[in-house]
Amino acid sequence: MTPMGHLQQGIYLAAGERSPPCWRLMLLNVSSGAVAGDVHEGLAHILRMLADLGLGRVRELEGQPPEHARASADQFAGLATLVAFGRRLFDAERHDPQLTTAPRPPFLAYLPEGAALAGLPWSSRNGDAAPSGEADIALQLTAERQAGVNCGAVEVWKLIGDHDLPFVVSASFSGFGRHDGRGWLEFHDGVSNLPAEDRLDALSASGDPPWMAGGTYLAFLRLGVDLATWRNRGRAQQELLVGRDKLSGAALVATTRASDGTVLPVPGLTPDSMAGADDRIDWIDPPQTTDPLLEASHIHRANQNRASAAAPGSLRMYRQGYDFLDEVGPSGPVAGLNFISFQRDLQIFQHVLHLPGWLGEVSFGGPAEPQPGEPVEPRFLSLLAGGLYAVPPRRDPFPGADLLT
């Protein structure tokens, strides 16, 4: 098995590969009093069922005419399941009997309540409720069709009920990919993601603890985006906060000042549409800048030192996010981003979100203490849900099976 082969399906890191457009994260908690052996059997059952769905085999429709079976197969086209284990699984206070004696990875922790992450408050929509997004087990479903991931999630619920499996569905989150490479802010999103040759170095976990060797870690943040607040900023301010030209996606290369002292962005050249990947690299992943205002923009704060993944201090993450839209009502859209990142250690994720100069002092981008004329960060992001998960390497009968024996 190649090193990349140790990673589970559902992480789309090969050169030229695009993640499928449909996504759902399903969170399962183990039922009270369940024992590890039953959880092992139950999870194996769920994963077998999901694998069958990917082949068009639907339990309830067994024996359907061949042409209908082909339609089922088409509905679940490209369905890939990734299984991950949360901090809760290791929490002896939540599980009696304890589900696993395997060592917890050092940075597999609950997201803190109260102040949450630096610069990123929990949404007031959660009220006093405990933050959601934490669970014993997360199933990430990706597929070509929305029906594939949605029906897949419901099939999991059916299976749990039909076979009295020791799980409770605690939450589920949906998301979609855009074909234009942009996000809700209408800027290009994900264009500074890792070069393909760097991805495995950035993702592959070490052997501490040993059961994670060759696996990876998933960080999930469901970020609400207050579009009205964001859209109150003019294009130039938005570009300075993001660090890119809004239309072309070209990274900014400098700033200048208008006669009234307002800072204005200066974009770099946009590569020819026929340019090869290596000609577009500075557009995709611009080098570290010496302009303090550009260094304070989102694309530089999120990747401040710009080193390759081969440098252990480089803090690189591989992002695979999906937007969401919960509703559009009288008060506007309830929309946002399911931020998903894979990294070799959650320590990296924590550094990026807490280091001053990175995202430790802002929630998105812009100078921490803006001077007159400089862009002022609008507080337009809030955390709706989130959790950190260990994604063990492929194993038989399923990834992480050893945890539950």
Add this chain to the structure above:
Amino acid sequence: MDIHEDDAVESDTALRVAWDERVEQCLAAARARHPDSVLDAADSRTTELTAPDWTGLPLRAERCLGRAAALALLDHPPGPDGSSGRDFQEEYLEWRVVCSPATGGVQRIELTTELADRWCLAAAHEPTALLSRVAAFAGEQSAPVSEVYGSYDPFADTATPAGRERAFADTMLGTGACSPYNDGRRAICCMTQRTNTINALVTLAAAATRPRRVRAPGAKRCRAPSASELLPLLAGAAQAGRGSDPLLAERFARLAFEDRLVAFAEPVGVWVQGVEHTRLRTPGGEPVPEDWFVFGRGLGSERVPSGRPAHPQRLTLEVPAVEGFTVGDIVDVATEQPIRHGGQIAELVELAVSLRVGPQDSAGQAGASHLLTSMASAQRNDPEGCEELRREEARLYAGSHAP
């Protein structure tokens, strides 16, 4: 115990001149081996500022040994032969942990990026101020001269700067048993790990700043080399697996690739750019205020608006007595672990080196850029030196248990 840390920089002109000369000597030696590299000093052509940053927990120890073993090793007290966990603190940050005699819990953590060379020169030129500073770091009225200068009398009529420097180095930086005023038992004054030196920093910069470009197979254009391509070419000037070296090497190489002039910003040194204090919570779950971290020993004479010295080289974490708990009761929410080791705080410390650089395409070296046609030189086994590190760990533990 109150610590009145002296955060004033040395103002003595002779010391400043001596330090400038020391840096120049290091740069001259490095430039002799790598002529097309860093400038002797910043000048009117180096108009832009950049400061590569990294964090202070030694990543190589963590990666090679596992986190728990690494954290314990890094705090290992000095053994009979003087070796200690400090020998593994290799990210240009060293620390000591002060525990409560009553409870054994962590009471204070002191961290420093101060270079030994600069302390040697202070010992040579400012013995009175230096002794006062050592005493302040130890929380004592005065420090015994013999614990800082050995048997040498720095105030004798016959004393010379060179003699004082040598005596200080032998006593406070010795590879054998080291003074308790710098090995962490009573104080930590400056770095002693063998690669946390001005010479190592300058040598790395000069070796990595040689113009190089890489053309990957099938690619139409060149790019700057990555750490894995670069480090095998640097003849031991950078250690793979560290947080600092590979990152600094890549940054220097990128600046050279962009055909920029590169110089260290004055004054030269490694400084504490910030702390991830938002990861820490009190026993009541409140975020730890940043001002529980005391920044001191600025690299220059400037101060930031808050009154803190600019470019601080020293950092102390201690909970104000009025709070009724200690550092050992603080929890890092990223791991859910209470603070038991200095490495847990070193991990939160952001370090930086300030560079003055010219605009892109200003160095006129693009034509001399060395083209690397293969992606990487053959990597030796264990490029991060884990085997050697494990042997050193075993030696330290064996030595500490020796009768």
